[in-house]
Amino acid sequence: MGYDFDWSSIPGALPFLWHGAVITLEITAIAILVGIAWGTLLAIMRLSPNRALSWFAASYVNLFRSLPLLMVILWFFLIVPAVLRNLFGGAISDIRLASAFVAFALFEAAYYSEIIRAGIQSISSGQISASLALGLSYGQSMRLVILPQAFRNMVPLLLTQAIILFQDTSLVYVIGLSDFFGTAYRVGDRDGRIVELLLFAGAVYFVICYGASWLVRLLQSRITIVR
Amino acid sequence: MGYHWDWGVFFRTVPSGGATYLDWFLQGIEWTLIVSACSWALALVVGSVLGVLRTVPNRLLSGFATLYVEIFRNIPLLVQLFIWYFVIPELLPVGLGTAIKQSPPLMQQFLASWLCLGLFTAARVCEQVRAGIGSLARGQRNAGLAMGLTLPQTYRYVLLPMAFRIILPPMTSETLNIIKNSSVVSTIGLVELSRQAQQLVDYTAQPYEAFIAVSAAYIAINAVVMMVMRTVERRARVPGFIVAGK
Numbered sequence: 183m184g185y186d187f188d189w190s191s192i193p194g195a196l197p198f199l200w201h202g203a204v205i206t207l208e209i210t211a212i213a214i215l216v217g218i219a220w221g222t223l224l225a226i227m228r229l230s231p232n233r234a235l236s237w238f239a240a241s242y243v244n245l246f247r248s249l250p251l252l253m254v255i256l257w258f259f260l261i262v263p264a265v266l267r268n269l270f271g272g273a274i275s276d277i278r279l280a281s282a283f284v285a286f287a288l289f290e291a292a293y294y295s296e297i298i299r300a301g302i303q304s305i306s307s308g309q310i311s312a313s314l315a316l317g318l319s320y321g322q323s324m325r326l327v328i329l330p331q332a333f334r335n336m337v338p339l340l341l342t343q344a345i346i347l348f349q350d351t352s353l354v355y356v357i358g359l360s361d362f363f364g365t366a367y368r369v370g371d372r373d374g375r376i377v378e379l380l381l382f383a384g385a386v387y388f389v390i391c392y393g394a395s396w397l398v399r400l401l402q403s404r405i406t407i408v409r
Numbered sequence: 410m411g412y413h414w415d416w417g418v419f420f421r422t423v424p425s426g427g428a429t430y431l432d433w434f435l436q437g438i439e440w441t442l443i444v445s446a447c448s449w450a451l452a453l454v455v456g457s458v459l460g461v462l463r464t465v466p467n468r469l470l471s472g473f474a475t476l477y478v479e480i481f482r483n484i485p486l487l488v489q490l491f492i493w494y495f496v497i498p499e500l501l502p503v504g505l506g507t508a509i510k511q512s513p514p515l516m517q518q519f520l521a522s523w524l525c526l527g528l529f530t531a532a533r534v535c536e537q538v539r540a541g542i543g544s545l546a547r548g549q550r551n552a553g554l555a556m557g558l559t560l561p562q563t564y565r566y567v568l569l570p571m572a573f574r575i576i577l578p579p580m581t582s583e584t585l586n587i588i589k590n591s592s593v594v595s596t597i598g599l600v601e602l603s604r605q606a607q608q609l610v611d612y613t614a615q616p617y618e619a620f621i622a623v624s625a626a627y628i629a630i631n632a633v634v635m636m637v638m639r640t641v642e643r644r645a646r647v648p649g650f651i652v653a654g655k
Contacts, residue, residue, distance in 0.1 A: 207631075248628045249627055250589040250627060251592075252593060256606065257609065257624070272430065305576060344468050349484070352485040353593070363485065377500070380492050381496060383488055388480065
């Protein structure tokens with residue numbers, strides 16, 4: 183082999199890499215929390231008897247699902263700063279991070295809403311009729327009867343989506359945000375050790391994602407409701 | 410907002426002359442389609458072979474296919490792309506590596522994009538093919554073997570023709586995915602559609618027109634692919650089977 187590996191720039195760069203990893207985790211966490219909350223709302227709207235609501239939710243989901251994530255990130259990088267400037271008048275420190283939060287949260291909500299919709303539909307429709315017959319309102323029967331069961335079935339899929347989302351956060355590279363991957367690339371570029379840093383980054387992602395999907399499989403075998 | 414809309418910008422000539430911004434935009438669409446189609450062909454071939462390997466009664470072969478899938482599924486696409494583009498040429502034997510590095514930049518970018526997208530999607534195709542074969546009744550394989558077909562013949566004449574028809578719907582979403590994922594190759598400088606959006610912004614200073622046009626192009630490509638695949642799905646549907654896998 184013609185290449186001399188030199189891993190010596192990694193130990194010194196660990197604090198930077200850790201700082202990048204924190205940004206990666208922040209984006210992932212916000213996207214999961216907001217994505218699931220907004221995704222649940224979208225799923226309920228999509229299934230609601232109200233035509234306008236269900237049309238809105240369907241268009242939202244289809245729009246986001248037909249665009250590449252990279253375009254969505256760039257879109258919000260274009261729009262969010264303008265909106266923020268209108269609201270707060272210029273004094274925002276890191277616009278890139280804010281626009282990444284918004285982009286990922288709104289994008290992932292579309293994907294989460296499809297998972298959640300399938301989960302809700304997997305609950306037999308007799309249950310909603312039964313709870314309505316018992317005198318619960320539509321909202322109450324969703325919240326107290328349908329969603330608790332639906333979420334239990336969905337947990338493995340939601341977590342798998344979270345792993346995909348965690349990998350996708352590396353795309354914030356396109357707006358120059360230093361997440362874990364961006365930092366690794368920059369350190370490699372600085373030290374002329376791009377080969378080592380990229381392989382290191384790949385290995386870290388692999389260990390985390392493989393470990394996480396192993397845990398999801400374990401969880402899945404525990405919580406699946408036997409029917 | 411005081412934004413000045415100007416859709417006429419697409420008909421102006423680019424600074425280097427000889428083309429309009431509309432031509433740039435169309436070239437972007439062209440490259441997106443070329444990269445996606447070439448990678449999809451690679452993914453289909455490699456993915457089908459791996460999918461079959463995952464189901465054969467041979468620990469070594471199925472273990473290899475499983476390892477492949479785990480590696481390609483658990484590393485972000487962007488990281489894989491950078492590894493193909495920056496790392497692999499360094500690790501190849503010196504002669505070959507140098508030859509790649511001295512080839513025209515477009516050639517290098519295309520090669521890395523093609524291998525990256527193709528082999529990444531192959532892992533996903535592999536899982537679909539495996540699911541398709543797994544969804545067939547176990548008796549089909551046994552019956553094929555009992556009839557005196559060899560294992561390759563059983564796959565060729567009994568299992569795969571059914572499996573491929575069953576997995577068409579998930580393959581449609583993989584086709585859409587590969588087109589969306591092809592936008593990632595803009596990061597190594599291949600000027601496909603999403604890179605063209607950024608370039609149009611830089612040159613014309615009309616960000617909204619450029620982004621709206623490019624987004625609409627993605628939506629249109631999506632819609633066309635979906636329509637074509639729906640027809641194929643309807644034609645190829647196996648009577649009696651409703652849906653397959655996820």
